[in-house]
Amino acid sequence: MTINIIKNLISLYKLVFINNKIYLFVSLWHIISNAVAPFITIVYFKYLLDALQFGYGLPYILKITIVMIVVNLVVTNVQIYTKSSTTLYSKWLLVPLTAMFCKKSIDMDYNCTEDQSIIQEMNRASFVLANGDNLEKYLAAVNGIFIAIIQLVFITYLATLLNPLMIIIVLAVALINAVISLKVQKKNYHIHRESLPIDRKWRYIINLATELRFAKEVRLFSLKNFVTRKGDENRAEFFSYFDKTNTNERKGLLTSTFVNILQEIGVFVILIYSVIFKGLTIGNFIVLMNGIRQFSVSFRDLFDHIVNLYTISNYVNDFFVFMNRKSELRATSKNIFIDSGSAPGKFEFINVSFHYPNDPRMILKNINLSIEPGECLVIVGENGAGKTTLVKLLMRLYDVTSGKILYNGINIQDYDYDSYMNALASVFQDFKIFAVSVHENITFKDQIEPDLYVDSLLERNNLLEKIQSLPYREKTVLSRKFESDGVELSGGQAQRLVFCRAMHKNSPVLILDEPSASLSPIAENEMYIMFSKIIKDKTTIFISHRLSSSTISDKICVLDDGEIVEYGTHSELLNKNGLYHSMYEIQSRYYKETV
Known part of the structure; x- marks a missing residue:
């Protein structure tokens, strides 16, 4: 699984590099600004309390306060800009990925369209695209991992200078929480996969009520109650899976909360002991207390991001498994071409x-x-x-x-x-x-100027008079799905x-x-x-x-x-x-x- 995650990361970031290099630059500043942000106030209060304890004077206090405000403003602005930019760019990445998915679906061997196992594989692959938040969360998890690692390295260095025991306690608690979170997410993924066929049936039931191809049968056979009953049965089955997910998450949250309370008590006792018996200054007390809390938060974030990466990587993996599916029909080709416009063969x-x-x-x-x-x-x-x-x-x-x-x-x-x-x-x-113009239905190309060949085809098929009577002639859209003045x-x-x-x-x-x-x-x-x-x-x-x-x-x-x-x-x-x-x-x- 770890190998798949790394392979998926490499594959995805290759696409990012090809389609949107600026995302990588913005992500770098997003990582730096978010890694630094929590320590601005921690460091400030350490120097502020030391100044008060040792009487450094008002000018010194004003100086460090002004520096803190300026740095905080700069970092906050960078955070805001990079957050919105990384979100925007990650959503934009769905465009080339969706184009790739559509091309692959069209190039897929026809026999695959009649194989339910491959159809389910394709549906799982499309989940990354249909639920755009997945891709955003996946890329955010990668950034979050780098942010957490930088913070943990800094806090570990700081704490080992003062009291290494607290790092061991927090690390142990973080590992316990990570295991709990991993189990919850893994179970949720399996529950979700089990619910996918039910969700497909739900979309089919909605189509029964809304699509034109079913409109006559639905009305002539009075299928309102039938469709409603099928929908109720489907949602009841779906929400049973939803309830399983909620129950699973609730158990995990309660367990993590209990472990975190034990950690807070243990850290507080060690710090009070250090102040009373080992001469720990108030400034260093605040740095350690807030640093350990931040260590706990960063470590929890690290594993949450890893778990998110692991969970969403299942869907990303489904996407790349589908994208890497080889065409058996194309594999036999010996690159012999038939000339365009050639005469009929035998x-x-x-x-x-x-x-x-x-x-x-x-x-x-x-x-x-x-x-x-x-x-x-x-x-x-x-x-x-x-x-x-x-x-x-x-x-x-x-x-x-x-x-x-x-x-x-x-x-x-x-x-x-x-x-x-x-x-x-x-x-x-x-x-x-297709729900496009008459001209596009025939040529699958945009009509830039009048097409005499298309007109001749329409005339030979006794359609020219009909098409010329339409509101926009060859540019009339042959559907009312998207255009109110479309024609059926x-x-x-x-x-x-x-x-x-x-x-x-x-x-x-x-x-x-x-x-x-x-x-x-x-x-x-x-x-x-x-x-x-x-x-x-x-x-x-x-x-x-x-x-x-x-x-x-x-x-x-x-x-x-x-x-x-x-x-x-x-x-x-x-x-x-x-x-x-x-x-x-x-x-x-x-x-x-x-x-």
Whole structure:
């Protein structure tokens, strides 16, 4: 654990040095001013009482008083400035750390997003960022340790000249208090970790009541009482952990208070004895009494800061463990790049089998498939046949369990990961519209001037007229979450916007995963007519359980229970009178009845 704390400190202060060097300079003056501050009055009263006891006169008293006031004013001002500055800079450090965390979350392998142990690791890592006081306290603890060490060195030197026994007493008491505090903090950390899943459920319950995606179900099924009951149960469970923390801290505080009272009695007895029998001066009595109290405070502060460092280091460690997680998908890269704007290539699935992590069930079994450059392949099958999984492998969201997938004769695992991703554009069934402008939703860039290419995409997707009717045209924000004059597009309009996004990427490969799932037969037919125009000169993989997609296909691949059971053109598969023919006949009757 000590090694982890040191490693975390080094890692964090490297980031501080890179992002905010002035913090280190301000921290140095913060340490010096706070280390000196308690001794100004202690030293002053020693000289004041000696002056009164030995009759040094009024001029001497005025002189030392003026010096004390000036020094006190200077030190206090430095303390105030450095305190506010270190607080500000430590909060500002959250900005680059949050940026790092977000980038790492996006770069994280997709399979990690479905692994609950890694999701919990990510949640623990985000605790440092979500609770900004943790980082502030962590850096403050480091400064506090240096302050306490300087004070302890000075007081130890002073006390050993007068009465070393008191240092032994205070040191023993401080060690006892440190052990008590360490046990309390350690137990609190474990209690907190146990409560994290409950807190995640609480956020989910709040989302049920507030987020638009749940709004219809919550109202139609009158879920007010259901949500409230779940919330009450969750908070009751959460506060049981909160009560454990309070009880733990209360026991620790009572024990420490009792030990401190014993220390005060012991020190006072030794000092009175020294005054009566060993000729200790009143000035030195005051210096020792206040010095020992300060020693006790400094030692307690030292261990409190160490304990805080130890406790918060657990969260900081979680952060760096997550940040140091390696991408398995990127690790196989041989730095082969796909040129931007290159022509479509050929895909080959060779004996591909796959099962998901921690689930031995084979989802795909010995898949052999070729997709020619510029070809439109439609993959059909019932739910659970393995259609989406096959495409996840092609998109390298997962790597194959066995076999290989080639693109232009090269294993896709050998390509630079980001370069390969740039060769793919996709439209998913559960596509997302972001709470940014129309232009940013398509290009993910700020609109500085009119973009004719974006206008042409909107026109080709029958959206230009709609977008030009919006309050700020392409600059209109597509959400009311943050903008009162934002706009929510209809489902069909939003889907056409996502098609514009995929086309704007200008990738040689286009992947469409159930894009017509929520459309009526008529709207679906219009979509296919539009698709037939936009997929020219692209390799297109189309996943659907609706066979109307066959109208735009060159080849059709039929999956059943993770295996390719039929492959060919629409006409060839109908003539086989197999699974495809049966599915097509059933769906054709539905379309005739619906239309």
